[in-house]
Amino acid sequence: MNPKYSILLNNLNEQLNFIDLEIDDQIKKCEQAITIILKSINELKKVTTKSNFKTETEEIQFFKEIKPQFTSKLIYFNRVYKIEMKKPNGGNRVLKKYYNNELLKLKAFFDNELEFYQYFRSGSTYLDFKYFFRGKFDIKLVLDSYYFETDTSFATSHDFKVATILANDLIELYIENQLIMLENKENTEKSQRKHNVKMTWTGSKVALVELMYALHTEGVFNNGAADLKEIAEYFEHIFDIDLGQYRRVFLEIRARKSDKTKFITTINEQLLKRMEDSDEVI
Numbered sequence: 001m002n003p004k005y006s007i008l009l010n011n012l013n014e015q016l017n018f019i020d021l022e023i024d025d026q027i028k029k030c031e032q033a034i035t036i037i038l039k040s041i042n043e044l045k046k047v048t049t050k051s052n053f054k055t056e057t058e059e060i061q062f063f064k065e066i067k068p069q070f071t072s073k074l075i076y077f078n079r080v081y082k083i084e085m086k087k088p089n090g091g092n093r094v095l096k097k098y099y100n101n102e103l104l105k106l107k108a109f110f111d112n113e114l115e116f117y118q119y120f121r122s123g124s125t126y127l128d129f130k131y132f133f134r135g136k137f138d139i140k141l142v143l144d145s146y147y148f149e150t151d152t153s154f155a156t157s158h159d160f161k162v163a164t165i166l167a168n169d170l171i172e173l174y175i176e177n178q179l180i181m182l183e184n185k186e187n188t189e190k191s192q193r194k195h196n197v198k199m200t201w202t203g204s205k206v207a208l209v210e211l212m213y214a215l216h217t218e219g220v221f222n223n224g225a226a227d228l229k230e231i232a233e234y235f236e237h238i239f240d241i242d243l244g245q246y247r248r249v250f251l252e253i254r255a256r257k258s259d260k261t262k263f264i265t266t267i268n269e270q271l272l273k274r275m276e277d278s279d280e281v282i
Contacts, residue, residue, distance in 0.1 A: 030081035068163035075167035131158035207263035
């Protein structure tokens with residue numbers, strides 16, 4: 001790459017990185033970025049006009065590999081700006097639908113430009129002279145109308161398409177990140193809702209150990225795959241209680257001379273009584 005092009009590109013990347021770090025608002029970030037990129041592209045055009053191209057290969061390389069690195073950034077920030085400006089007000093469901101529709105638009109471009117996309121991604125060169133050499137456009141290769149409105153001294157029939165492909169890769173990542181952020185937000189909100197009400201075990205530890213062993217014996221956790229230690233740690237966590245040496249407590253429960261399942265018997269009786277009382281009310 002021409003050293004002058006490298007300097008321009010490095011300077012542009014540094015300025016964009018600075019904006020990314022300094023500005024949180026996505027719309028303002030795009031506005032600043034677009035202004036900087038336009039200046040950089042203008043400088044690139046001046047350098048190109050002064051130096052001109054020494055060979056056809058150099059010209060093709062410029063429009064296929066170098067210029068798209070600049071214009072793809074312009075396309076990217078302009079598209080993100082439009083996405084954010086048109087973003088609807090609504091909950092996560094509305095926003096997810098909106099962003100997924102934007103992904104569909106990217107897919108539509110991919111489907112429409114599949115042949116050229118495959119040509120570019122495969123590293124093919126046999127049509128480069130028509131795609132990336134000024135004034136050598138072929139109407140049979142499907143030209144976008146914008147080409148006829150551009151400065152043909154600084155454009156070829158397909159350099160903008162390359163830039164769009166590069167930009168779309170970044171836009172896809174941006175949209176997917178927005179969807180991930182929405183998903184994480186939903187999970188956080190659900191988690192917060194779950195922990196808004198804290199349950200404290202106000203019965204005896206012995207009663208909880210008795211219940212824990214009964215539930216483990218019945219195999220009601222993870223289809224019976226959860227072991228006793230996992231259940232004990234879970235109970236300690238959700239009820240913020242220290243069960244201590246629960247195995248020894250179980251031995252003491254087992255050693256009772258009468259009513260070994262005292263707590264379970266009591267809650268069984270109380271539940272039956274509640275059912276009976278409910279029947280009477282009805």
